[in-house]
Amino acid sequence: MAYLALYRAWRPQGFSEVVGQEQTVTAIRNAVRTGRLAHAYLFSGPRGTGKTSVAKIISKAANCEDLRDGEPCNQCSSCQDINNGNFMDVIEIDAASNRGIDEIRDLREKVRILPAQGKCKVYIIDEVHMLTNEAFNALLKTLEEPPDSVIFILATTESNKIPATIRSRCQSYQFRLLTLPEITQRLQEVAAVNEMNIEESALQLMARRAQGGLRDALGTLDQVYSYKGPNITKQDVLEALGLVDDVFIAELMDKVFANDTTGLLSLLATAVGQGKEPEQLVRETVQYLRDLMFYITMGHTAELTVVTNDTLSLLEKQRNLVNTDKLLQALRLMTDSIQKLRFSESQRLTLEITFLELAALFAAPTVVVTEKTEKKRETVTQTQPAQNKAQSKAPDPLWAKILAGVKEVKVPTHALLSQGKLLGIKDDTAYIGYRKGYKFHKERMEEKANREILEGVLKELSGRTIEVQFIFLDDDQYNDIIVKKAIELFGPEIVEIKD
Template identity: 60%
Template sequence: MAYLALYRVWRPQQFIDVVGQEKTVTALKNAVRESKLSHAYLFSGPRGTGKTSIAKILAKAVNCELKEQGEPCNDCSSCKDINNNTFMDVIEIDAASNRGIDEIRDLREKVRVLPAQGKVKVYIIDEVHMLTTEAFNALLKTLEEPPSSVLFILATTEHRKIPPTILSRCQNYTFHRLTDDEIVNRLKQVAKANSIEIEDESIKTISRRADGGMRDALSMLDQIYTYKGNNITKRDVMDVLGLIDDEFMAKLVGASINNDIILITKLLDSALKEGKESQQIAKETALYLRDLLFYKLLKEKAVLSTVSEHNIKILSEQEKSITKEKILEAIKLMLDTAERIKFSDGQKHLLEIAIINMATLLTSNKSEKEEINKQQHIPLDNDNEDQFQKNSEKNDTKDIIWSKILKEVKDKKIPTHALLAQGKLIGLKGDTLYIGYKKGYKFHKEKMEEKQNREILDQALEEVLGKKIEVQFIFLDDNQYNDIIVKKAIEYFGEEAVEIKE
């Protein structure tokens, strides 16, 4: 006998077998028992939450020869044939593949034919939102005057795309995502029935990643079971599903909070060498930040999606050092990055830039906007030979100008801002602005010297300083520059501003 996937083996066969959706199940069961069925139903909700399964159970219930209290018996010939997909009067249509007016016209003709095998002819139209406008109009005519022996069950994941004229002619039932506990309990039941030894934490991980869909949860367990056999660890779950564990994410976000670029680079290189996808890392980072945000807001009451119990202590320490607003910014950045990576060839570089930019966001004590709003614009004196003198007042002025420059660059292009923010404004001499990088930030310096990033910086400088400015990027601790640019920087700005390491 051919192998059946777990989600097919464990598909509910009676209303009593359905996990979750209690209100919908109770209403339909009562309607069958009391013979108060509508001629058309619309089931809407996320994928894998039981729409087509309940549609099949309802089809069995209305044709069952021995139903009791609204439940199909699963023993009569009608129930058995429906279970085996050989019942002539239950017709399943995939609207994604049969979405045109010709298919619906054909349906309208066949609807007039009396049931050949059972009591009621049931049409289950899945993903009904995919029908064309013309097809919807044709279906509408059938729903307005349906034969008494026909029942329509429409299913969709996109309720908002269903025309109001169709909605008004159906009884509408909304399917909700299942809770983690509901999925965990069913997975434990399935594991026990199949003699699968699996850790509780592994089951919770699968449940969280299923995002409320029982079918997805069972498919994940099936995939891991097929690959790893009857003994499954959390590491098996992470490896087979290509997930990033919360310990890695805690280190990556921790390195970002500490602005440890070297550690960030090492962690990303390690994950990518292990075969993790750049897009997945971006998504996992967003999920971890989501948990960080909710823990900051709700503490122990937070329902976490990726962070396990033994890493909550790390989460509690991390949330103390960053604001809610910065976490939200970082989440948006990572979600946007995950979307951009889909269509990019340079996935690794996009990810690196995004994580570095996230570090910049999380480590700044104040938003640049707040800082700038506190200060009035202080113009540069073009006649002053050394416009950044070494005293606290002038250093404050330099910081304000640097904040303005960074803000203008960020408004234009966030990745460029991430590169520039790792540099340091050394000073302005005449029409030349000097920006220094430590040797460990060679990548950032070289990227800023590329034409597209330099042009963005040039535009920002002209807006902030009111004139075109030449830019020189220098290393602050590399001997190869000592004899040219760094010596000039020392001459202009003093040894306190430029660090030289022998």
Template identity: 40%
Template sequence: MTYLALYRKYRPSNFDEIVGQRPIVRVLKNQLKSGRIGHAYLFCGMRGTGKTSTARVFAKALNCEKGPTDNPCGVCRNCLAFQNGSFMDIVEMDAASHRGIDDIRDLREKVNFPPSQGRYRVYIIDEVHMLTQEAFNALLKTLEEPPKHTVFILCTTEPNKLPATILSRCMRFDFKRVSLGDIAEHLKRVSQKQGLEVEDRALKLIARHSQGSIRDSLSLLDKAAGLSSEVITYEDVLEIFGAVEDEVFIKIALAAKEKNPGEVLTILEGVFEKGKDINRFVEDLMYFYRNLLLILIKCPPELIDLPQEEILKLKDIASKYKKEEILQILDVLKAAANEVKWTIVPRIVLESALVKLTMLSNSAFEEVGKVEDKNAGKIISQKKEIISDSTAVTGIVEKKEVNKEVNKEVSIENNPGEMVLKVEKQEKKEEPSKKEDNTLEIIKAKWQDVVDFLSKNGKMLLTSMITSFKILPEKMQKNHLILSAQEASQGQLDFIKSQKKLIEEAVKNVTGLEVSIQDVKIKGIEGKKEREKDDDFVENVIKLFGKDIVEIKEE
């Protein structure tokens, strides 16, 4: 006999076997009990959550000889015909391959025929969002007022693509992602029926990687069963997925916290040598740090969904971190995950991201201190005291840190008993217009929306670099925008400058403002150059008048 895949063999045959959709099941069963049967239903949700299976069970319950019933018997003539696929009054149509107006016209002609075997003629249209606009228009009138013996059940993963006229004529049910606990329990029941011995840890790993899909989880279990004829272990499942064990993530977390990039890269080298899937590695590492965050913010244990002994291990590691650090680490990994999918050198991207973790874990809060120091005061001075007699000439150089171009004037004042050399600095202030201030504030407020706009339009590398190097709007000069960056090399700045047209278009789409990007500068460079300029001026004054008669006083 031909082998039957697990997801087909264990497809639900009644409402009690539908996993993870209790509210929907309860409503449908109540409708069957009361006889309030709708003429059109819309089942929507992600793949593998039971939309088509629920539609089939509902159709079976409508046509059971003891029905309509919320519990089809499974032994009557109609139920048996349904199970072996010979029941004529349930029509399943795949809209992905029958999407044209001619297919819908054919359906409209047949829909008026009464059922030949059962009580209702049920049309299950899968992937209904694939129908053309003309096909939707042809279906509309029939869907609104079908014959009394006809029920339509539309299934889709993308309800947003359906016309509003179709949506308004259907009773909508949203199928949610199935929880890890429900999937693991279902896998355990299937394993026992199949005579498979599977470790609980392996079942939970399969459930986690199925991403809320029952069908995917059964396919993965089917695949794992081919590796071992005795016991399916956690290591077997890891091998199937190309994933790594949690101990690797623990080592990375400890090395990152200890600021040891060499150890992190050594661990990563071992992952590459085993040929593991890079994309899955990044996703699993993010999931690991997510669990650490949940522990730190004291979430319920069921949200972590790990054995108690593993949670205790994670608590020990989580105690070494702060919440803000993990949030920054997740931001770095998220950017790396996006870039790894598109770059031709994923290894380098991943290595640089993990090295960055070793810096973030120890310097996550240094920026706050820098900002506070910067705002506290901008007076930089040097002191030098000399002993001189009453006829000595005292030179006074007043030195202030400024961020704009300055004019310097030197004047000599004669006071009783002393001659004063005074260096005066006059700031040439450029007051930006209120319009420029408002424009800059608007762009700053909407900057994250600008980055999201670039990401949604597929500019993953540019988005990743903007996030990683903290590219931010710095100031406006007339209609020219200057951006600032941190920790970026000159080559990286050149790349961002080459993409400035894309950034300008994103700013226009998000804010409605037309600006041109004049430059991208590393933050702090301008102030540094100005300080160097002041230092040169002071040095020239000392050379001119002699260091013995010049005193630099703090203001």
């Protein structure tokens, strides 16, 4: 299938073709009209929002032989040469490629030479924040005494890295992210001209994924087109980009919010069975949770990145089931798990654990962590079943050592074990308690491979052979029960109750 390079074909050729950026475009076009272009411009803003495009239009406007109401004609030889990249007096420097030292040195020598071909030399310096200090200084000298008929256009995605001395010599314009309607409309235009037939939800999905950058949106359309041809459905977009359907994630989250672990595990099994990548699943979930959070705070005005109209009704239901505190914790848990997945030998297991932890997190009562509860959490008598990461910070130094030892051997085993607690060691048997919600963790730990890892670590630490027993604890008053059971088992003299 042909590749269209849409983002190139659709580079705006005149100010009126630029999407968004109205203030910038109006101001510059007026300057062209009145013959008052500045000597130096600084364009900052996110990728793919039109900085280089506008710089090119300025180059043309400054050299055009037939300006029309502030617009370059795109027909004279100057305009055409600039459009084809054959114009000697428009010099593009990519500061990212070698940090610009040679070019800027060169620039200082050549900048005073009169334009060879046109009326005005234009230097476009892209990613200008990457220049070395030396190059910045050289540039500054030139900006301090700008020669006639030279225009500098500096473009950057990180304006905070531009020295104030440079900034103060430039007219600054901030490019903004494009809105969803702006992107959608441009995609529709492109589709119409190229005789594509794009399903509404496919269009939405592509526009949202671009997150405000038009280049990305066009790049996505290109990719899907080269994969599927001119008739494009939502499913095509999902497949071409290796994405997971938001409907699937929404269902998965329904199970999470209902703490339906069986349903959850079976959905995950289906997804893995269909060849979905665990990391992608987690990434999509992160985006989904992000959308949910925005939806809770901003309602219908929220710009959603993955949720399409297909799942809006589910999102509407789910907004009442969670609060933003929990969502933040959940986002943290999920982003951590992306790291874990990278180093995991058993991705599937790590994936399952991640989602079970997510379900447990939403099932637990909201814990407001004050200094006091934080302290309590460190003791055996803690009152809250803390569900977040702080929990795995084991209170007991021996438990911490055991966990660390296990982690060194195998990260997924550590993830299973860290949801339990060491009740104590008696008669060369270590007792480890799990709450009922952690049946999965307990059962996996009981499997030979995981058990042996733990026993190996215990042996290393204690120098003798210690067996392991996993015990179920009731959900209610988890911690009291831990204490009680421990006392039952070991007698009060062994169980230390800290407070």
